[in-house]
Amino acid sequence: MSGGPALAAAPVPGLDEATARRRFVAVSFLFWLPIGMSLAPAVLLFTERGMGLAAVAGFFAAHSLTAAAMELPTGGFSDVIGRRAVLATAGLLNLTALTLLGLGTDAWVFILGMALMGSARALSSGPAEAWYVDAVHAAAGPDADVRTGLARGSSAVSVALALGTLLGGALPWLIGLGPGAWLTDVTSGLVLPLSVPALLGAAVEVVFVLHVLRALLEPPRPKATLRTVLGGVPAAIADGLRLGARDALIRRVLLTASATGAALAALELLTPGRAAALTGAAESGAVLFAALAFAGFACAALGSQLAPAAARLTGSSERAVLAGLGSAAAGLTLLGITAATSSATDTLATATAAAGYGLVYLGLGIAGPNENDLLHRRVDSSGRATALSVQSLALQLCGAGAGLVAGVLPLGPLPWLLAAAVLLGGALLWVRRAAPQPPENARLDRDTLPPALQETRPHA
Numbered sequence: 288m289s290g291g292p293a294l295a296a297a298p299v300p301g302l303d304e305a306t307a308r309r310r311f312v313a314v315s316f317l318f319w320l321p322i323g324m325s326l327a328p329a330v331l332l333f334t335e336r337g338m339g340l341a342a343v344a345g346f347f348a349a350h351s352l353t354a355a356a357m358e359l360p361t362g363g364f365s366d367v368i369g370r371r372a373v374l375a376t377a378g379l380l381n382l383t384a385l386t387l388l389g390l391g392t393d394a395w396v397f398i399l400g401m402a403l404m405g406s407a408r409a410l411s412s413g414p415a416e417a418w419y420v421d422a423v424h425a426a427a428g429p430d431a432d433v434r435t436g437l438a439r440g441s442s443a444v445s446v447a448l449a450l451g452t453l454l455g456g457a458l459p460w461l462i463g464l465g466p467g468a469w470l471t472d473v474t475s476g477l478v479l480p481l482s483v484p485a486l487l488g489a490a491v492e493v494v495f496v497l498h499v500l501r502a503l504l505e506p507p508r509p510k511a512t513l514r515t516v517l518g519g520v521p522a523a524i525a526d527g528l529r530l531g532a533r534d535a536l537i538r539r540v541l542l543t544a545s546a547t548g549a550a551l552a553a554l555e556l557l558t559p560g561r562a563a564a565l566t567g568a569a570e571s572g573a574v575l576f577a578a579l580a581f582a583g584f585a586c587a588a589l590g591s592q593l594a595p596a597a598a599r600l601t602g603s604s605e606r607a608v609l610a611g612l613g614s615a616a617a618g619l620t621l622l623g624i625t626a627a628t629s630s631a632t633d634t635l636a637t638a639t640a641a642a643g644y645g646l647v648y649l650g651l652g653i654a655g656p657n658e659n660d661l662l663h664r665r666v667d668s669s670g671r672a673t674a675l676s677v678q679s680l681a682l683q684l685c686g687a688g689a690g691l692v693a694g695v696l697p698l699g700p701l702p703w704l705l706a707a708a709v710l711l712g713g714a715l716l717w718v719r720r721a722a723p724q725p726p727e728n729a730r731l732d733r734d735t736l737p738p739a740l741q742e743t744r745p746h747a
Contacts (some may be wrong), residue, residue: 302504307422308436310502314374314415316443317495318381321488322404323451325385327577328459332481336392346394346401351687353405358412358680370414370421371503375496377410382492389485390477413675416440418503420663425506433663434595434604438656441591445652449584455484456577537674539716540662541681543612546713547651548686550619553693553706554647560698561626565637579641583648590652597653604657605717611654612714616707618646623703 333343380403387400419440423431462470462480470478478486532538562575590611597607621643625636659675666674689709693702 302422303426304423304431304436307419307426308439310498311415311419311436312439312443313498314495314503315440316447317491317498318374318378318411318415319444319447320451321381321385321491321495323448324455324458324488324491325388325451325485327452327455328481328484329388331459332388332479332485333397335479335481336397338394338397342394342397346397349398350401350405350408351683353402354408355680355683355687357406357409358676358683369505370418371499371505373410373414374418374499374503377407377414378492378496378499380404380407380410382489382496385485385489385492389482389489392477409676409679412679413673415503416659416675418505421505429667434598434656434660437659437663438591438594441594441652441656442588445584445588445591445648449581449588451488452577452580452584455488458484458487534665536661537665540658541678542716543608543654543658543713544678544682545685546612546709547654548682548684549689550615550647550706550710551651551682552686552690553702554619554622554644556690556693557698557702558644561640579644582641582645586645586648587652590649590654591656592652594653594656598657598660603720604660605720607657608654608661609714609717611650611652611657612710612717613650614653615647615650616711616714618643618648618650619703619707619710621646623700623707626698626700626703 330343333346338346384400384403384407387396387403391397391400416437419436420433423433423436459480462483470480470483558579559576562579566575594607594611597610598604601607601610621639625640625643659678662674662678689706693706696702696705
C-alpha cells in the first residue's frame with residue numbers, strides 16, 4: 288500500500304444523521320419481515336405440495352450454496368455501482384422468489400425460488416449498512432458514532448424476523464379456520480393457506496423496493512460500464528480479502544463471525560428436535576419451537592438495543608464484544624447441561640434451558656453492533672460492503688460446516704458444549720485490545736487499484 292488518501296463519501300443534501308438512521312432501520316425491517324413470514328411455514332408448504340424431506344433439504348441447500356457462492360462478488364458489485372441499485376435488485380429477486388414459492392408446484396420451481404432468495408440474501412448482506420455508515424460519515428465526519436444506528440438496525444432485523452415468524456405461522460392456521468377451503472377451490476389448488484405468507488411477503492417486497500429507491504439517496508457515481516464492473520468487482524474482492532489478512536482487528540471480527548456461525552448452526556439444528564422431545568409430539572414441538580424462535584429474536588433485538596450501553600459500561604466496543612460473546616457461550620453451556628433432560632415435568636431444567644436459549648441471542652445481539660462498529664472504523668466507503676460480505680461469508684461457511692458436524696454427533700450434551708467452546712474461543716479473542724492502526728494502512732487505497740476500479744470510486 289502506498290498510503291494514499293482515503294476515500295470519503297460525498298454528502299447528500301438534506302440527509303443528516305437522524306434521517307439516515309431512520310431510513311436504515313426501515314430498510315432493515317422491510318427486507319427481513321417477508322423472509323420471516325415465508326420461511327416459517329416453508330417446510331410444511333413444500334411437503335403439502337408433495338415434496339419429500341430429502342427434496343426439502345435440497346431446496347434449502349440451494350439457498351445456502353447460492354448465497355455463499357455470490358457473497359463476495361455481490362459485495363464488490365455494491366462497492367462499484369452503488370448501494371441503492373444493489374438493494375433494489377435484491378428486493379426484486381426476493382419478490383420473484385416468494386411468488387414462485389407461493390404458487391409453485393414442481394421441485395424445479397422451488398429450487399429456482401430458493402436460489403433466487405439466496406442471491407437476494409447475498410446482495411443484501413452489506414449495502415444497507417454500508418450506505419448508512421457512508422451517510423453518517425459524510426454528514427458528521429469519519430469519527431461520528433455509528434454504533435447507535437447499527438444497534439437499531441440490528442434490532443429492526445430481529446423484530447422483523449420475530450413478527451414475521453409469528454405472522455407466517457399464524458396466518459395459515461387462521462385462514463384454515465375460515466376461508467381456507469374456499470381459497471384452495473377457487474384457485475384450483477394453486478394457492479393454499481400455507482402459500483399466503485409467501486405471497487403477502489412478495490407484496491411487502493414491493494414496498495421495500497419503492498422505499499429503497501426513494502430513501503437511500505447517494506452521491507452521483509460515474510456511469511458503470513461492463514468494463515468497469517468486470518474490472519472493478521474482482522479488484523474490490525481481492526482488496527477486501529487482503530485487508531482481512533493484514534489487519535489484526537479485522538481478523539478478529541472474521542474469526543468471531545465464524546464462531547458465531549458455528550454456534551447458530553448448532554442452535555438452529557438441535558432446538559426443533561429438543562422441543563419435540565420435550566412436548567412428546569412433532570406438531571406441538573413445532574409450536575413450541577415457533578414460540579422459542581420469537582423469544583430468541585426478541586432477546587436479540589433487546590441485546591442490540593443494549594449494545595451502545597454495553598460499550599459504555601465496559602469501556603470499549605472490544606470489551607462489549609467479549610461480554611456479549613461470553614454471555615452467549617454461557618447460554619449454550621446451560622443448554623448443554625440440561626440436554627439430558629427431555630421431560631416436561633422437570634420444571635427447573637426446562638426453565639434453565641429456556642433461559643440459556645434467550646441468553647445466547649441476547650449476548651449475540653450485544654456483540655454484533657459493537658463488532659461492526661470496530662469493522663467500520665477500519666475500512667472506508669470504497670470497500671465497506673465488500674468487508675461486510677467477507678464477514679457474512681465467514682459466518683455462513685463455518686455455520687454450514689458446524690451444522691454437518693453437529694448432525695453426526697450423538698444427541699445429548701456434547702454438540703451443545705462443543706458449540707459453547709467454539710463461541711467461548713471467539714470471545715477470548717477480545718481479551719486483549721487490538722493495537723491501533725493508522726487509517727491509511729487499513730483502508731482500501733484507490734491509487735493501488737486498477738483503472739477500471741478507480742473510475743467507479745467516489746471522490747471525497
